[in-house]
Amino acid sequence: MNRRDFLVTGALAGAALVAERAQAQHAGHGAQPGDAAAPRERAPDATRIEQSDRSWVPAQRPDRTPVVPGGPIPAHMPNVGKLPWRIVGGVKVGHLVVEPFDHEFAPGLRARCWGYNRSTPGPLIEGVVGDRVRVFVTNRLPEPTTIHWHGLVLPNGMDGVSGLNQRPIPPGETYKYELPLRDAGTFMYHSHHDEMTQIALGCVGMFVVHPRRPIGPRVDNDFVLMTHEWRIDPGTGRPDPNEMLDFNVFTFNGKAFPSTEPMLVGVGERTRIRIGNLSPMTSHPIHLHGHHFRITGTDGGFIPEGAQWPETTTIVPVGAVRVIEFVSTEPGDWAIHCHMTHHVMMQMGHDISNMVGVDAGEVDPRVRRVIPEYMSMGTTGMGEMGTMDMPLPPNSIPMRGGPGPFSYIDMGGMMTIVKVRENARTADPAAWYQHPRGAVSERATAAELRDNGIDPDRDTRRTD
Amino acid sequence: MRTERTTRIPVVLALALAVGCVSHSRREDVDAVRAVLATRTELDLVDRDPDTWQQEEPHVRELLAQPLDAERAVRIALANNRDLRAAMYELGIARGALVQAGLLPNPTLEAEVRFPEDQVEPPQYDVGIAIDITALILAPIRAEAAAARIDVVRYRTAGAVLDLAYRVRLAFFRYQASVQHLELMQTAQESYAASVTAARALHEAGNVRDLDVSIEEAALEQARIDTARAELELYDDRERLNVLMGLYGHEVSWEIAGRLADPPSEPLVLDELEPRAIETSLELAWTRAELEAIGRSLGLARAEGLVPDIAVGFHAEYDEERWEYGPEMAITFPFFSQGQGTVLSREAELESLRERYVALAVAVRASVRAARNRALTTELLAHRYREVLIPARTRVFEQTLRQYNAMQIDVFRLLQAKREQIDAARGYIEALREYWQARATLDQVLAGRVAGTIGPDVEIEIGARTRESGGPTASSPH
Ligand SMILES: [Cu+2]
Numbered sequence: 039m040n041r042r043d044f045l046v047t048g049a050l051a052g053a054a055l056v057a058e059r060a061q062a063q064h065a066g067h068g069a070q071p072g073d074a075a076a077p078r079e080r081a082p083d084a085t086r087i088e089q090s091d092r093s094w095v096p097a098q099r100p101d102r103t104p105v106v107p108g109g110p111i112p113a114h115m116p117n118v119g120k121l122p123w124r125i126v127g128g129v130k131v132g133h134l135v136v137e138p139f140d141h142e143f144a145p146g147l148r149a150r151c152w153g154y155n156r157s158t159p160g161p162l163i164e165g166v167v168g169d170r171v172r173v174f175v176t177n178r179l180p181e182p183t184t185i186h187w188h189g190l191v192l193p194n195g196m197d198g199v200s201g202l203n204q205r206p207i208p209p210g211e212t213y214k215y216e217l218p219l220r221d222a223g224t225f226m227y228h229s230h231h232d233e234m235t236q237i238a239l240g241c242v243g244m245f246v247v248h249p250r251r252p253i254g255p256r257v258d259n260d261f262v263l264m265t266h267e268w269r270i271d272p273g274t275g276r277p278d279p280n281e282m283l284d285f286n287v288f289t290f291n292g293k294a295f296p297s298t299e300p301m302l303v304g305v306g307e308r309t310r311i312r313i314g315n316l317s318p319m320t321s322h323p324i325h326l327h328g329h330h331f332r333i334t335g336t337d338g339g340f341i342p343e344g345a346q347w348p349e350t351t352t353i354v355p356v357g358a359v360r361v362i363e364f365v366s367t368e369p370g371d372w373a374i375h376c377h378m379t380h381h382v383m384m385q386m387g388h389d390i391s392n393m394v395g396v397d398a399g400e401v402d403p404r405v406r407r408v409i410p411e412y413m414s415m416g417t418t419g420m421g422e423m424g425t426m427d428m429p430l431p432p433n434s435i436p437m438r439g440g441p442g443p444f445s446y447i448d449m450g451g452m453m454t455i456v457k458v459r460e461n462a463r464t465a466d467p468a469a470w471y472q473h474p475r476g477a478v479s480e481r482a483t484a485a486e487l488r489d490n491g492i493d494p495d496r497d498t499r500r501t502d
Numbered sequence: 503m504r505t506e507r508t509t510r511i512p513v514v515l516a517l518a519l520a521v522g523c524v525s526h527s528r529r530e531d532v533d534a535v536r537a538v539l540a541t542r543t544e545l546d547l548v549d550r551d552p553d554t555w556q557q558e559e560p561h562v563r564e565l566l567a568q569p570l571d572a573e574r575a576v577r578i579a580l581a582n583n584r585d586l587r588a589a590m591y592e593l594g595i596a597r598g599a600l601v602q603a604g605l606l607p608n609p610t611l612e613a614e615v616r617f618p619e620d621q622v623e624p625p626q627y628d629v630g631i632a633i634d635i636t637a638l639i640l641a642p643i644r645a646e647a648a649a650a651r652i653d654v655v656r657y658r659t660a661g662a663v664l665d666l667a668y669r670v671r672l673a674f675f676r677y678q679a680s681v682q683h684l685e686l687m688q689t690a691q692e693s694y695a696a697s698v699t700a701a702r703a704l705h706e707a708g709n710v711r712d713l714d715v716s717i718e719e720a721a722l723e724q725a726r727i728d729t730a731r732a733e734l735e736l737y738d739d740r741e742r743l744n745v746l747m748g749l750y751g752h753e754v755s756w757e758i759a760g761r762l763a764d765p766p767s768e769p770l771v772l773d774e775l776e777p778r779a780i781e782t783s784l785e786l787a788w789t790r791a792e793l794e795a796i797g798r799s800l801g802l803a804r805a806e807g808l809v810p811d812i813a814v815g816f817h818a819e820y821d822e823e824r825w826e827y828g829p830e831m832a833i834t835f836p837f838f839s840q841g842q843g844t845v846l847s848r849e850a851e852l853e854s855l856r857e858r859y860v861a862l863a864v865a866v867r868a869s870v871r872a873a874r875n876r877a878l879t880t881e882l883l884a885h886r887y888r889e890v891l892i893p894a895r896t897r898v899f900e901q902t903l904r905q906y907n908a909m910q911i912d913v914f915r916l917l918q919a920k921r922e923q924i925d926a927a928r929g930y931i932e933a934l935r936e937y938w939q940a941r942a943t944l945d946q947v948l949a950g951r952v953a954g955t956i957g958p959d960v961e962i963e964i965g966a967r968t969r970e971s972g973g974p975t976a977s978s979p980h
Binding site: 271272273385386387389390391392393394395396397400401404405407408409411412414415416420423426428429430431434436437 | 689692693695696699700703704706707708709710900901903904905907908909910911912913914915916917920
């Protein structure tokens with residue numbers, strides 16, 4: 039047994055307790071462990087990792103009560119709550135407190151962020167066309183701030199650009215914004231004072247305005263995702279707002295996989311996902327597996343059906359929103375993630391030598407003469423890096439992915455799962471898909487190889 | 503014409519006594535040196551019959567059979583160092599001077615035959631014997647003056663013993679540090695070699711440029727040269743010890759025991775240092791003895807100047823075909839010369855030495871304070887290295903290893919961090935060497951020898967003048 043095997047085994051043994059806790063929690067959610075009909079409750083032990091944040095297990099069951107009688111269903115923002123309203127004289131009144139707080143990106147990685155109501159992104163602001171909303175903003179940051187209502191058409195004095203449209207809100211003071219919600223759509227909100235710092239630290243949020251009657255086909259599920267990117271060096275505890283290019287933590291709704299709450303939908307259901315991007319610097323090509331979707335809107339409005347085109351990936355530029363809609367046909371667990379490969383990699387160090395293909399048998403004994411703990415890494419690729427249990431800098435989850443039903447999933451960061459189920463209303467949102475027999479890629483048997491005329495040992499020839 | 507007549511008997515007796523004493527006195531002198539040392543240090547001067555000094559010391563072979571520590575090396579040097587033996591023989595030189603000074607004046611026999619011009623007259627015979635009475639009277643005073651000189655040489659010889667022990671300790675700590683230094687250099691070189699191996703493996707895989715391999719190879723070659731230099735230094739340091747221990751031939755294959763010890767955990771308590779240093783100072787002791795000797799020389803010069811030079815004798819003359827007898831005396835009156843010049847010289851010499859004595863005391867006090875400061879500072883330094891810097895560097899490396907595990911840095915940066923850790927360890931070895939050498943310096947000053955230097959840039963070596971005839975001078979440890 040080499041050191042790597044030993045370490046992985048050790049890590050897995052430590053995860054047993056966690057698995058038990060997870061099982062107990064599932065039991066309270068209807069699905070019975072051991073019930074043949076119920077989805078498989080837990081991943082094999084060999085694929086589990088420590089989960090200190092259980093917020094994604096199980097996933098939320100979205101509220102489907104229409105926002106107004108006969109109107110569309112409410113939006114659901116995984117991992118993020120909604121701004122509560124109080125009605126005062128017919129006006130929806132909400133309160134945002136912007137302050138530093140401790141945020142968990144995924145188990146093992148926390149940082150001191152700035153955000154709204156101790157959340158980044160801030161709570162989902164949800165209204166209906168015709169509403170008048172009044173948002174009080176209390177600044178508990180150490181510097182002034184403002185809020186800009188990104189995409190909304192509103193009186194200029196409410197637009198929130200510090201210095202241009204208003205005086206910045208000094209620390210300790212509470213300002214008031216009053217917005218008429220004229221247009222339906224998907225919008226955003228964010229700080230517009232010292233944006234570089236405040237957005238990098240998390241002062242962003244989503245703002246959904248529903249039409250009173252659905253525009254286009256009625257959807258069964260309405261999700262909101264917000265992309266973000268951060269620079270958090272392993273061992274540090276605060277995102278670095280000075281970073282311009284080399285980001286190393288990528289999130290949907292402030293969470294990195296496996297802490298991203300999956301989205302549970304039914305077969306045959308129409309689903310909308312509103313994707314907003316307030317990353318400091320980078321566009322994200324968001325790719326959905328197992329579906330074709332159409333882009334039905336942006337933060338500028340709705341796209342007429344004739345102008346929509348089918349896609350599997352849509353680039354969401356910085357400061358933009360893309361609304362996609364799709365109908366699920368294939369049950370299963372479908373990944374949705376940023377297609378930039380480094381954006382599904384946690385805390386990757388980019389300034390290191392390329393070790394792929396290096397003969398560790400040559401290097402390791404030599405280096406161990408001076409550093410006995412040394413082990414070459416990445417010589418056969420880096421997929422397993424996240425499963426290795428070696429002493430790491432505190433508060434870091436470098437290369438870390440998450441548990442999957444078959445094995446460890448080596449994607450982390452900007453990745454989540456659309457869970458398509460036949461019985462979406464009763465299924466456990468946390469459970470993995472149970473595949474029909476023979477419908478999972480498996481090792482080919484010798485007979486299958488023979489019957490199909492495949493000889494894996496034959497010399498590879500380029501097929502021209 | 504003088505005639506001195508006296509008996510030879512006392513002369514013969516005195517001479518016999520003096521010569522008979524020489525062998526015995528050399529042992530007495532060595533014992534006196536040992537006594538001087540015993541009150542100042544735990545150094546053990548091997549008790550050997552001075553007459554067998556030339557022969558091989560069996561003790562040395564026993565000591566060499568085991569790995570050496572500093573004190574064992576000192577014992578070998580004390581038994582075996584030829585310069586020290588030469589210094590011990592200087593006791594004999596002084597003793598010889600004393601014996602010479604105590605000898606009585608020799609009588610003078612004078613015989614004369616005169617042949618008259620006319621052949622008729624018989625030849626005339628003149629026989630006289632005379633002795634210098636003044637010299638006879640002054641001999642004990644001269645002997646006393648010379649005896650004071652013996653004290654000077656005894657103190658100086660004790661100083662030479664201390665100096666040798668001190669130099670051995672300095673050289674030993676230096677060698678010990680060089681051994682550990684070389685080990686660390688070799689480990690650093692290993693890390694460069696590992697970098698080269700890694701670079702070549704990466705190159706083999708097609709992942710780095712020729713340039714990257716060349717950079718690592720050049721760094722390794724530089725490290726090899728640095729290690730070779732460290733090795734050369736080690737050999738030099740070893741030869742220094744061989745010279746001090748008087749070793750040659752197959753004897754030079756000794757090994758050392760252990761490594762430079764960490765400084766003791768309880769801090770040095772250093773008080774009442776100046777009185778102790780003044781009390782034990784050999785320089786002051788021998789300068790006092792010199793003052794005594796010069797004082798006696800002055801007394802002698804005064805006496806010689808004032809006492810008339812008297813010679814008495816007995817004279818016989820054969821004249822007119824018969825013998826005539828009679829005593830004889832010659833007196834030189836100190837009429838013009840009363841030895842004023844010599845007295846003046848001696849007086850000036852005395853006053854000059856008195857001033858030097860005070861200057862020396864000032865230097866001894868400064869020397870002990872400097873040694874104390876150095877011991878305390880290097881102790882602090884070594885403690886800082888051990889308690890703070892080394893753990894800090896270790897944490898740096900551990901955290902670097904974690905960053906490596908997190909794939910934030912690569913193997914090259916990791917090896918670099920290891921080298922930085924090694925550098926800290928080298929700094930610690932250097933600090934330990936300085937500490938133990940400073941302790942040796944302080945012990946040396948407290949044992950009675952001015953040692954060390956004051957000030958890092960001016961390098962005023964104090965006490966150099968007073969050491970010039972005190973055997974080999976102690977080399978500066980710093
Ligand atoms: Cu991306």
